[in-house]
Amino acid sequence: MMNYIWGGMIIISLIVSVFTGQVEQTAAAAVSGAGEAVNLTVSLLGIMCLWTGISKIGEQAGLIKIIAKAMGPALRRLFPRLKPDSEAFGGIVMNIVANLLGMGNAATPLGINAVRKLNELNRDKRKATNEMCMLVVLNTASLQLIPTTLISLRQSYGAQSPGEVIPAIWICEICALAVGIAAVKLLEKRF
Amino acid sequence: MELISAYSVPFFIFIFLMYGFIKKTDIYDAFTQGAKNGLESVFNIIPSLVGLMAAIYMFRESGCLELIAKAAKPLTDLIHMPSELVPLGLLRPVSGSASLALVTDIFKNSGPDSVQGKIASIMMGSTETTFYTIAVYFGSAGIKNVRHTLFAALAADLTGILMSVALVQFFGF
Numbered sequence: 001m002m003n004y005i006w007g008g009m010i011i012i013s014l015i016v017s018v019f020t021g022q023v024e025q026t027a028a029a030a031v032s033g034a035g036e037a038v039n040l041t042v043s044l045l046g047i048m049c050l051w052t053g054i055s056k057i058g059e060q061a062g063l064i065k066i067i068a069k070a071m072g073p074a075l076r077r078l079f080p081r082l083k084p085d086s087e088a089f090g091g092i093v094m095n096i097v098a099n100l101l102g103m104g105n106a107a108t109p110l111g112i113n114a115v116r117k118l119n120e121l122n123r124d125k126r127k128a129t130n131e132m133c134m135l136v137v138l139n140t141a142s143l144q145l146i147p148t149t150l151i152s153l154r155q156s157y158g159a160q161s162p163g164e165v166i167p168a169i170w171i172c173e174i175c176a177l178a179v180g181i182a183a184v185k186l187l188e189k190r191f
Numbered sequence: 192m193e194l195i196s197a198y199s200v201p202f203f204i205f206i207f208l209m210y211g212f213i214k215k216t217d218i219y220d221a222f223t224q225g226a227k228n229g230l231e232s233v234f235n236i237i238p239s240l241v242g243l244m245a246a247i248y249m250f251r252e253s254g255c256l257e258l259i260a261k262a263a264k265p266l267t268d269l270i271h272m273p274s275e276l277v278p279l280g281l282l283r284p285v286s287g288s289a290s291l292a293l294v295t296d297i298f299k300n301s302g303p304d305s306v307q308g309k310i311a312s313i314m315m316g317s318t319e320t321t322f323y324t325i326a327v328y329f330g331s332a333g334i335k336n337v338r339h340t341l342f343a344a345l346a347a348d349l350t351g352i353l354m355s356v357a358l359v360q361f362f363g364f
Contacts, residue, residue, distance in 0.1 A: 142318055
């Protein structure tokens with residue numbers, strides 16, 4: 001898919017630039033875009049490391065397990081057919097908590113593992129179960145409490161208050177999540 | 192509301208460090224380990240970011256971005272969405288680094304505190320790369336039939352995109 005998007009963008013840009021008379025500017029833009037990408041990563045480095053460092057402290061101190069315990073009852077309602085002490089349910093809880101804390105690197109393997117465990121309980125190994133669909137939709141919705149990359153980016157472009165957008169992001173996340181969960185529950189009977 | 196935004200970040204740092212102290216965790220060691228992971232993940236996105244930012248800059252400079260924005264204008268005007276955000280809304284579910292590059296471009300041109308910059312921030316922060324997540328999670332378990340997952344996930348994405356516009360344009364965020 002990225003082949004078509006990336007390649008298509010460049011090829012279309014080059015063709016359109018001929019018609020708009022922007023050929024030279026477009027060619028120059030490739031160079032400046034590539035340079036800007038490196039500037040961007042360098043300006044993000046410090047603050048990203050700060051955040052991943054802080055969240056690692058939470059992981060090693062066991063804060064994540066505590067949050068997982070507190071979240072269990074709420075998640076049980078979303079996965080009513082799973083036994084709360086099953087391996088699959090434990091994996092789901094850890095995946096959700098890692099997402100909340102913005103530990104994308106940890107969340108993905110935990111989520112994949114949970115889907116595999118769910119598939120062990122599955123009769124048709126090639127067809128997703130209701131639980132898998134719910135878990136993946138939860139993961140496609142952003143659950144992150146502090147969107148660290150974004151806040152860092154806002155800071156490096158001189159936002160007056162980089163964290164100003166956090167409450168709005170939470171409201172948006174909750175609405176999107178509610179729609180996602182409702183859609184899963186409504187559609188699972190039809191597919 | 193301003194208070195929540197100003198205090199949420201220091202609050203999180205405080206809680207994490209205090210809890211680490213109470214549990215006698217080797218907090219400095221944990222921090223440096225985590226920071227090293229962060230370093231690796233930032234470095235890992237450089238290759239794709241270079242490719243994508245070059246493509247996006249070309250796309251903008253050639254006039255394509257304006258064409259798309261113009262074509263979508265009747266629709267975006269209807270929901271009070273600045274037309275620069277159309278490419279972001281389209282690419283957000285597909286690619287994380289491409290949308291990061293688009294947000295950067297909006298920040299650079301209009302500033303992070305402009306209407307566009309704020310909507311882009313909220314959109315970026317409240318949505319995820321849906322297609323990638325579905326592909327990775329189901330692909331790794333060998334699931335071929337994903338049933339209603341894509342519809343439900345895209346419904347959630349659309350909600351996030353529309354809400355991010357509404358919150359800034361109508362609710363004064």
